Amino acid sequence: MTRLSADVAIIGGGLIGVWSAYFLAKRGQRVVLLEKDVVGAQSSGTNFGNLRLQGRFPGQYPLSLRSQALWEQIETLIGDACEFEATGHLYFASSEDEWRKVEAYAAVSESHGLTIEHLDHVDLRRRYPWLSDKAYAATYSARDATANPRLVTPAVARAAKGLGVTIVETCRVTELRTGDGAFSLATDTGLSIDCGQVINCAGAWALAIAEQFSETAPLFPAGPPQFVTEPFPYFIRPSVQAVDGTVIFRQIPRGNVILAGYPRTAADPVANRAPVPLAKTLAAMRHLGAAVPALESCHVIRVWSGIEGYLPDMIPVIGPSLTTPGLFHAFGFCGHGFQIGPGVGLCLSELIVDGETQTPLAPFSIGRFTGAVEADEKFRREFDATPAAGNKP
Amino acid sequence: MTRIVIVGAGPAGINAAETLLAHGRQPILLDEGRQAGGQGYRKPSPGLRLDMNALMGSEASKYQALHERFESLRGQIDYRPGTLVWGIDGKTLHLQQDGRATTLDYDALVIATGAMDRIAPMPGWTLPGVFGLGGAQVALKDQGCFIGRRVAFLGSSPLLALAARQYRALGAEVVVIADTTPFVRKLAALPALLNSPRTLLRGLAYLGGAMRAGVPVLHGVTPLAVAGDGHVESLLIRDAKGRERRFACDAVALGYGLKPETQLAELAGAQLAYDEAFRLWLPQADADGRAGDGLYLAGDGMTIGGADAAEASGALAAHALLADLGIPSDAAAVAALRRRASRLRAFQRGLSQAFAWPVAQIRALPDDVTLCRCEKVSLGEIRQAMAQELGPTEVNRVKAMTRCGMGRCQGRICGPALQEIVAGVGNIAGAEAGRLRMQAPIKPVALAAAKAGAS
Ligand SMILES: Cc1cc2nc3c(=O)[nH]c(=O)nc-3n(C[C@H](O)[C@H](O)[C@H](O)COP(=O)(O)OP(=O)(O)OC[C@H]3O[C@@H](n4cnc5c(N)ncnc54)[C@H](O)[C@@H]3O)c2cc1C
Numbered sequence: 001m002t003r004l005s006a007d008v009a010i011i012g013g014g015l016i017g018v019w020s021a022y023f024l025a026k027r028g029q030r031v032v033l034l035e036k037d038v039v040g041a042q043s044s045g046t047n048f049g050n051l052r053l054q055g056r057f058p059g060q061y062p063l064s065l066r067s068q069a070l071w072e073q074i075e076t077l078i079g080d081a082c083e084f085e086a087t088g089h090l091y092f093a094s095s096e097d098e099w100r101k102v103e104a105y106a107a108v109s110e111s112h113g114l115t116i117e118h119l120d121h122v123d124l125r126r127r128y129p130w131l132s133d134k135a136y137a138a139t140y141s142a143r144d145a146t147a148n149p150r151l152v153t154p155a156v157a158r159a160a161k162g163l164g165v166t167i168v169e170t171c172r173v174t175e176l177r178t179g180d181g182a183f184s185l186a187t188d189t190g191l192s193i194d195c196g197q198v199i200n201c202a203g204a205w206a207l208a209i210a211e212q213f214s215e216t217a218p219l220f221p222a223g224p225p226q227f228v229t230e231p232f233p234y235f236i237r238p239s240v241q242a243v244d245g246t247v248i249f250r251q252i253p254r255g256n257v258i259l260a261g262y263p264r265t266a267a268d269p270v271a272n273r274a275p276v277p278l279a280k281t282l283a284a285m286r287h288l289g290a291a292v293p294a295l296e297s298c299h300v301i302r303v304w305s306g307i308e309g310y311l312p313d314m315i316p317v318i319g320p321s322l323t324t325p326g327l328f329h330a331f332g333f334c335g336h337g338f339q340i341g342p343g344v345g346l347c348l349s350e351l352i353v354d355g356e357t358q359t360p361l362a363p364f365s366i367g368r369f370t371g372a373v374e375a376d377e378k379f380r381r382e383f384d385a386t387p388a389a390g391n392k393p
Numbered sequence: 394m395t396r397i398v399i400v401g402a403g404p405a406g407i408n409a410a411e412t413l414l415a416h417g418r419q420p421i422l423l424d425e426g427r428q429a430g431g432q433g434y435r436k437p438s439p440g441l442r443l444d445m446n447a448l449m450g451s452e453a454s455k456y457q458a459l460h461e462r463f464e465s466l467r468g469q470i471d472y473r474p475g476t477l478v479w480g481i482d483g484k485t486l487h488l489q490q491d492g493r494a495t496t497l498d499y500d501a502l503v504i505a506t507g508a509m510d511r512i513a514p515m516p517g518w519t520l521p522g523v524f525g526l527g528g529a530q531v532a533l534k535d536q537g538c539f540i541g542r543r544v545a546f547l548g549s550s551p552l553l554a555l556a557a558r559q560y561r562a563l564g565a566e567v568v569v570i571a572d573t574t575p576f577v578r579k580l581a582a583l584p585a586l587l588n589s590p591r592t593l594l595r596g597l598a599y600l601g602g603a604m605r606a607g608v609p610v611l612h613g614v615t616p617l618a619v620a621g622d623g624h625v626e627s628l629l630i631r632d633a634k635g636r637e638r639r640f641a642c643d644a645v646a647l648g649y650g651l652k653p654e655t656q657l658a659e660l661a662g663a664q665l666a667y668d669e670a671f672r673l674w675l676p677q678a679d680a681d682g683r684a685g686d687g688l689y690l691a692g693d694g695m696t697i698g699g700a701d702a703a704e705a706s707g708a709l710a711a712h713a714l715l716a717d718l719g720i721p722s723d724a725a726a727v728a729a730l731r732r733r734a735s736r737l738r739a740f741q742r743g744l745s746q747a748f749a750w751p752v753a754q755i756r757a758l759p760d761d762v763t764l765c766r767c768e769k770v771s772l773g774e775i776r777q778a779m780a781q782e783l784g785p786t787e788v789n790r791v792k793a794m795t796r797c798g799m800g801r802c803q804g805r806i807c808g809p810a811l812q813e814i815v816a817g818v819g820n821i822a823g824a825e826a827g828r829l830r831m832q833a834p835i836k837p838v839a840l841a842a843a844k845a846g847a848s
């Protein structure tokens with residue numbers, strides 16, 4: 001049996017874990033990061049790659065914008081751009097009703113200093129002639145961006161390792177004990193860790209850890225299905241999203257179009273599976289064809305999904321434990337944790353080293369789940385009512 | 394009534410259909426191709442007149458017989474040509490037919506999807522003019538055209554000599570038959586090969602014919618490069634004596650045996666296990682082809698056995714299905730089929746040693762060789778990704794990091810070589826390198842098909 005000691009132990013080598021490790025190491029902390037599989041193989045490595053600023057939860061803008069500033073310097077920070085590109089993001093409405101909703105989102109974004117262009121039908125025809133003429137109007141934010149999720153987490157992990165972080169893969173944390181202001185962690189490989197503070201950023205698996213400290217949240221796993229086409233001549237620069245949620249897509253410069261659409265499907269974190277029902281593949285294809293008629297001759301070649309933790313109010317838990325000093329939670333990113341990942345890591349490092357952060361995190365407290373839980377308005381139609389039959393295991 | 398669907402109208406699927414029909418069951422038979430017959434017994438396109446007797450040689454009578462049996466069958470079953478099965482969701486097949494996406498529910502499924510070429514990359518293999526060996530045969534049988542006028546056959550497969558014979562029979566020049574397996578390994582495989590003396594003799598006759606016609610037949614070669622300016626102009630190899638030899642040619646047919654098309658079996662719930670002799674992941678089934686509840690496998694899609702074994706295993710799978718439905722069938726016939734299939738498969742195991750997958754050669758390939766041609770990923774990129782800190786050690790992670798296997802063919806072509814590279818770099822067993830996971834669509838599906846299917 002091996003024992004390690006550290007200032008901070010991080011449970012989970014997703015994007016949240018590796019960025020936390022990186023910023024803590026920069027502040028001189030001794031960090032051990034434990035990952036049950038390999039770093040960046042779960043949500044953080046399978047996501048759509050969107051770094052969207054438009055249409056976020058209003059209370060998240062300070063965090064989001066701080067995070068985007070980190071994304072914008074990613075190459076300086078870790079020595080690898082990971083295909084980061086400020087592609088811009090187009091949010092389109094197909095009716096006047098929808099348009100009111102998009103404009104309301106835009107008003108929030110603008111109040112936080114984001115520059116939003118308002119494009120009416122004529123502007124859309126002129127600027128994006130490939131977009132279906134059923135698109136009524138849209139807003140465009142140039143600062144919204146994309147990056148390659150498959151590359152980012154391992155690249156940040158390497159940078160963190162370069163700063164002295166100990167990264168242990170294929171090592172699952174099974175048990176945590178606390179006493180005298182310190183923690184001791186047991187793992188399934190026999191390795192144990194003594195440390196002063198712990199970050200629980202175990203993604204869709206995080207509840208098992210929180211519950212060891214008598215804390216809970218209505219976390220559930222789901223996977224947004226993703227699809228990709230064969231390469232097609234590059235002509236779609238921004239990420240494009242229908243506000244009704246039927247389709248979101250982007251084209252990468254090598255030509256493939258990546259698309260996704262609601263509703264999300266159930267995922268199984270125990271069997272580690274997130275099957276994509278084929279009816280969804282067909283539905284997503286129809287929605288993309290309707291949005292961009294020129295793509296109709298294009299073929300879908302591959303599909304996948306991931307296992308993401310969701311909460312009914314569609315915002316994450318970020319911040320200190322309310323039962324256990326020294327423990328910090330960051331989980332339940334509800335399908336938008338890629339964009340805020342670096343910011344969350346930075347804030348957690350500040351909470352741990354300075355005891356506070358300039359970024360307001362109050363809305364994300366785990367304490368909000370002590371009373372009755374309010375389901376978000378968008379919530380119901382964005383998830384399958386029943387778990388997917390899926391492909392047989 | 395139980396709905397029985399057979400995927401694949403090759404010798405395995407046709408025999409399954411025939412057996413079911415003989416016992417009063419009418420299956421639905423789906424095949425992506427426009428004509429029945431499968432790969433080996435492929436028919437020329439309608440309107441194309443080809444001398445199939447010359448082309449099929451000693452197998453002409455079997456070819457004729459299979460097609461005649463199919464013709465007498467087709468009116469009595471629900472045969473749907475031009476129908477691709479691109480996915481399976483529970484007990485629903487997802488099809489693409491006439492440009493439309495549709496579905497078909499089943500109770501029992503026989504998967505007889507056959508095999509495709511296994512390819513080992515080499516310098517220059519992505520040059521126009523390099524074909525899979527099977528592709529070279531498809532061009533000939535289906536379209537009546539050669540892949541070139543002067544063709545080099547390279548790889549390690551009994552089909553090299555067969556295809557070369559077919560090319561010569563129809564008038565093409567064969568410049569070399571170059572096999573990477575040393576002659577001594579062929580001798581060592583003889584005991585297993587004696588399981589099917591007739592096939593063995595046929596193979597030897599093809600080689601003898603080529604040699605008498607002055608075609609160089611080489612064993613134990615190392616492929617060095619396919620060279621040419623925008624198109625194949627020559628093939629460079631090192632022969633067993635260590636001499637470099639260049640053969641001028643305008644096309645190269647590459648083949649290292651066959652690789653079962655296991656995607657549908659996997660989606661239908663079959664377990665896959667790594668086979669050390671073939672160095673491939675094969676679906677698991679009992680001797681009769683049972684692979685799960687209501688799931689049966691037959692033919693080369695289950696394990697490589699050749700056309701005769703495919704015929705036997707198709708009938709066996711149908712008998713198993715009938716037995717599971719409680720329909721009695723002829724025990725003596727089943728026992729005979731089992732013996733036949735198992736003998737022929739033992740022969741193929743012998744072949745897999747006599748015509749070995751060149752593991753060491755693949756692992757020794759230089760960095761600048763393209764491994765994944767869909768995504769243009771070189772061997773060097775794979776090695777580099779694996780060598781870096783926290784680098785991937787298993788094929789799916791290598792794919793995620795490098796895009797190798799992510800393109801149109803979904804790793805059907807580069808997968809086996811990727812497996813060897815990953816195992817080699819990681820110094821681990823083939824099985825430990827993992828298996829590229831499959832998700833539908835197993836072949837690309839057009840957006841327009843989804844639209845047409847909904848209307
Ligand atoms: C298909 C898909 C598309 C998405 N698209 C977007 C998008 O476009 N934009 C966006 O902003 N967000 C998107 N998201 C969400 C985003 O990917 C996630 O919110 C984010 O990656 C969460 O990071 P994480 O580190 O919390 O989780 P994860 O990446 O899941 O990391 C958690 C890690 O903890 C490990 N772990 C769990 N339990 C233990 C244990 N006991 N011991 C050790 N390790 C453990 C897991 O193995 C895992 O690697 C998407 C998500 C999915 C699935």
Ligand SMILES: Cc1cc2nc3c(=O)[nH]c(=O)nc-3n(C[C@H](O)[C@H](O)[C@H](O)COP(=O)(O)OP(=O)(O)OC[C@H]3O[C@@H](n4cnc5c(N)ncnc54)[C@H](O)[C@@H]3O)c2cc1C
Pocket residue numbers: 400401402403404405406423424425426430431432433434476477478479505506507508509510526527528530531552555651654657691692693694698699700701703
């Ligand atoms: C290209 C090629 C050429 C060959 N040439 C010869 C030869 O000349 N002589 C010889 O002895 N052997 C040859 N072989 C080997 C021989 O074909 C096989 O041993 C034999 O055909 C196996 O029969 P089968 O019924 O198992 O599969 P096959 O004959 O391969 O039949 C499988 C059928 O399934 C169909 N299919 C596959 N996937 C799907 C799907 N997803 N949806 C719908 N339909 C599907 C295919 O279209 C095909 O018709 C060749 C093999 C290949 C791959």
